[in-house]
Amino acid sequence: MKFPMLELFKSKMAERYDCHFCKESLFGKKYVLRDENPYCVKCYESLYSNTCEECKNPIGCNSRDLSYKDRHWHDGCFHCFKCHRSLADKPFSTKDEQLLCTECYSNEYSSKCYECKKTIMPGSRKMEHNGNSWHETCFTCQRCQQPIGTKSFIPKDNNNYCVPCYEKQFALQCVHCKKPITTGGLTYHDQPWHKDCFLCTGCKEQLSGKRFTSRDDFPYCLNCYCNLYAKKCAECTTPISGLGGTKYISFEERHWHNDCFNCKKCLVSLVGRGFLTERDDILCPDCGKDI
Incomplete structure (x- = not known):
């Protein structure tokens, strides 16, 4: 009697399991699979291992391969360029392709806070204005000493102020609404006004940028004043x-436009000429001679 399954097992045991590259047997040896093909350690390292940026030797299968931007290092070679402390599993920075721990990078290249003069560490939030840098907690309003953060601020005399403090301390107040004038504004009779508050006394239209006149110190647009x-x-x-x-x-006590001062009958201009009157009419000497 034959046993097909047993024969199949014997057939499989008879197959060789060799390195895909050098063809040497892998039975009893360590090997690496790549694209489902087995390689002996020696062939795999010569074909596929990365070269360490520091020591220029291959990074073998038994070594930890640390990579950054397509560059590779042995675990022990991945260290700070200046202090040589290991950077494995630690934050780091780079300068001119050299690895630096955050402390060395900060001491050499990081900005110094304009207020406390200490280094602003990489990764921490910093505020910048007019070429100077601050720690976020050091960038404060000169008046209330609260951090400004991303809020609007106004610089004055080398100090920075949040908008409410600047308005309280420095901004002129509109004579009409009594609120601070932070931008724009105008002066009328030596007093500050918001443009939106400077209105015609008659029709309440804005007068900013328009011709106007005044009466008893009150401003009027030309139409209202004339009317x-x-x-x-x-x-x-x-x-x-x-x-x-x-x-x-x-x-x-009567008045005429220059162009309206004409003879009632012949309509000739009487500006600079003699004239006669008949009731409410004005006449030239020729038209009035029969009066």
């Missing part, structure tokens, strides 16, 4: 502003 206070032309009845060099004629 409220300007003389009215006896001919066209519209206001005579008198602003910007506008010329007008006055006679017996």
Whole structure:
């Protein structure tokens, strides 16, 4: 009687298990699998081991391979360039491709805090302004001494202030709303105003950037001033502003625009000429000679 399974087992035992590269038998030896192919240790290391950046020797299978940016080191070769302390499993920095522990890097290259003069360690948060650096906890408001962090601030006289403290200590207050003026603003009668607060006394429209005049120290836009206070032309009845060099004629408490001061009949201009009156009309001498 035959036993097929037993024959298959004997057949498998008879197969060789060799190194994929040198073909030497691997039975009883250490080997490494790569892409499902077995290699003896010697062949694997010569074919695939990385070269240590420090000692330039291969990093064997029995050694720990530490890598950083496609560079490799033995465990014992991975150390600080300056103090030679091991960097394995520790934070580190690099400068000109040299490995440095955080302490050596900080002493050599890190910024110094403008306030406490101590090193700002790599990885810690720092604040920068005008080429100077601070620890986050050292970058504080000069007035309230609270950390400014990412909040808005205003520099003054080599000191930094949070916005509320700056407004309390330095900002002018708008004469209208009594609130600080932090940006922009204007001056009227030697007093500070927000642009949004400087309004026409009549229509309440903003006057910033517009022509305006005043009466009794109150500002008015030209339309409101003319409608409220300007003389009215006896001919066209519209206001005579008198602003910007506008010329007008006055006679017996009546007023005319220069262009409106014409003979009622022939419409000739009477500016600089003699004239006659008939009730509310003005006439040139020729049209008035039959009066």
